[in-house]
Amino acid sequence: MNAKYFYLHTIGCQMNVYDSEQIAIRLATLGCEQTASMDRADLIIVNTCTVRAKAEQKAFSLLGRLARMKRNKRRLIIGVGGCVAQQEGQKILERMPCIDFVFGTQAIDRLPGMIQQIEARRCRIVDVHMDEAPDMPEFLAGTQAESQVSKFVTIMRGCDNYCAYCVVPFVRGRETSREPQSILREIRALVENGVREVTLLGQNVNSYGKKQNLDMFPELLARINEIEGLLRIRFTTSHPKDLSSNLIAAFRDLDKLCPHIHLPVQSGSNRVLKRMNRKYTKEQYLDKVAKLRDTCSEIAITSDMIVGFPGETEADFEQTLELVKTVEYDGLFAFQYSDRPRAPSVELPHKISEPLKRERLQTLLDLQEKFTRRKNKVLVGSTQLILTDGLSKKQVSGEPESTGQALQWMGRTITNKIVNFYMDELPADTESLSGKLIGVRIDKAFSHSLFGKAINAEPSAGRLKGVENYAA
Ligand code: SAH
Ligand code: SF4
Numbered sequence: 295m296n297a298k299y300f301y302l303h304t305i306g307c308q309m310n311v312y313d314s315e316q317i318a319i320r321l322a323t324l325g326c327e328q329t330a331s332m333d334r335a336d337l338i339i340v341n342t343c344t345v346r347a348k349a350e351q352k353a354f355s356l357l358g359r360l361a362r363m364k365r366n367k368r369r370l371i372i373g374v375g376g377c378v379a380q381q382e383g384q385k386i387l388e389r390m391p392c393i394d395f396v397f398g399t400q401a402i403d404r405l406p407g408m409i410q411q412i413e414a415r416r417c418r419i420v421d422v423h424m425d426e427a428p429d430m431p432e433f434l435a436g437t438q439a440e441s442q443v444s445k446f447v448t449i450m451r452g453c454d455n456y457c458a459y460c461v462v463p464f465v466r467g468r469e470t471s472r473e474p475q476s477i478l479r480e481i482r483a484l485v486e487n488g489v490r491e492v493t494l495l496g497q498n499v500n501s502y503g504k505k506q507n508l509d510m511f512p513e514l515l516a517r518i519n520e521i522e523g524l525l526r527i528r529f530t531t532s533h534p535k536d537l538s539s540n541l542i543a544a545f546r547d548l549d550k551l552c553p554h555i556h557l558p559v560q561s562g563s564n565r566v567l568k569r570m571n572r573k574y575t576k577e578q579y580l581d582k583v584a585k586l587r588d589t590c591s592e593i594a595i596t597s598d599m600i601v602g603f604p605g606e607t608e609a610d611f612e613q614t615l616e617l618v619k620t621v622e623y624d625g626l627f628a629f630q631y632s633d634r635p636r637a638p639s640v641e642l643p644h645k646i647s648e649p650l651k652r653e654r655l656q657t658l659l660d661l662q663e664k665f666t667r668r669k670n671k672v673l674v675g676s677t678q679l680i681l682t683d684g685l686s687k688k689q690v691s692g693e694p695e696s697t698g699q700a701l702q703w704m705g706r707t708i709t710n711k712i713v714n715f716y717m718d719e720l721p722a723d724t725e726s727l728s729g730k731l732i733g734v735r736i737d738k739a740f741s742h743s744l745f746g747k748a749i750n751a752e753p754s755a756g757r758l759k760g761v762e763n764y765a766a
Contacts, residue, residue, distance in 0.1 A: 428451070559576075
């Protein structure tokens, strides 16, 4: 490859973050180095998302900026990947003369060949080929010297659920699970490279393996739980209809499985759930929530919610608010409904106006905020076991600290809450804290994070193994 430096911009979900890493690894093998500076790059790739209208707008506005940049740098190669690429294909080349190539969600393995062709012949390429029964691409473990503490690992791709509002089955293709051996190999390699936590990714991880009769998800978790050196396991996303009692039991039985589940409900009204094609009722959902809490009392539950689905009445929306009050989520991602190309709900009548959607979203967010704060406040005074990611983000970006503490670290509780913390006596090598489990006494609670002090205490009952204590 002739290109020396590439710049990679990722929009969207964790799946895209993982795909971008896979893209980066493939380009690095060809001798192209990743740069954080757009200006320095001779190859720019934008990995896009189309799940909501806003994400797609974001992609096109960035591409507009790149088009202006290319006017002064004609040799620059620009590629568009991910879900917008899959959805729009050739149309992107027609709409934007500055784009050299478009590659779909199943084309990552073919990317190096595409770039080499463009360099050789200065042609333009579209590869949005999708297989009905796709193989999982070969996953490559990174060789980056700076290992991160926590990594995403894709265990399945695509989705066959066809929720009425959703574009994912069309742009990510058929649901395909990865071989357990390949997943275990990747995780072992990551752990050898310093990774201590993995988040298993899929649109619907709890239907893992169902189609191919592979290891079922709870079994896969049990095997990952045995990997030495790994401290924590997380996964996302779980579809409520596929949440089995075996999976619920895993939260009790597997010591590395973190007690947090993201269990998107989307609406609290059975009428809307039916029109969304979600295949469960509010009552069935609440029953699963109760079982999760009976089995694992400390479990944190988060959710996604869509407001303003076509035909959503005031009474439907009230039921959504009621459900949020009943469940008392630890966190909630709420979105205004937007029409997506090919999603069946585009055809539904009684679209909700933008101002009403905005108003409902705000009402829902305000309600949830109270629960998030309350849940965080309960933790003040307790000692939490934190897996340290590294220095606190604020510190890395040079923002002044309001707390007056010289050095702060950041990590997460087992329930996935962000904690910034300090310690009285600094260890000799501050970097050495990354990847360590530390007992932290929580002193303050905010809406989106907690703050505390590392203490010399045994973390509660040694729930997760491998505790090291660096506190004074
Ligand atoms: N596979 C995951 C979610 C994938 S999309 C699941 O089934 O839960 C992430 C979230 O985006 C969804 O949970 C939903 O809340 C939201 N979303 C998807 N399509 C949307 C649309 N057309 N308008 C608004 N929100 C949408
Ligand atoms: Fe979309 Fe539904 Fe599949 Fe999630 S389960 S990706 S919301 S179709």
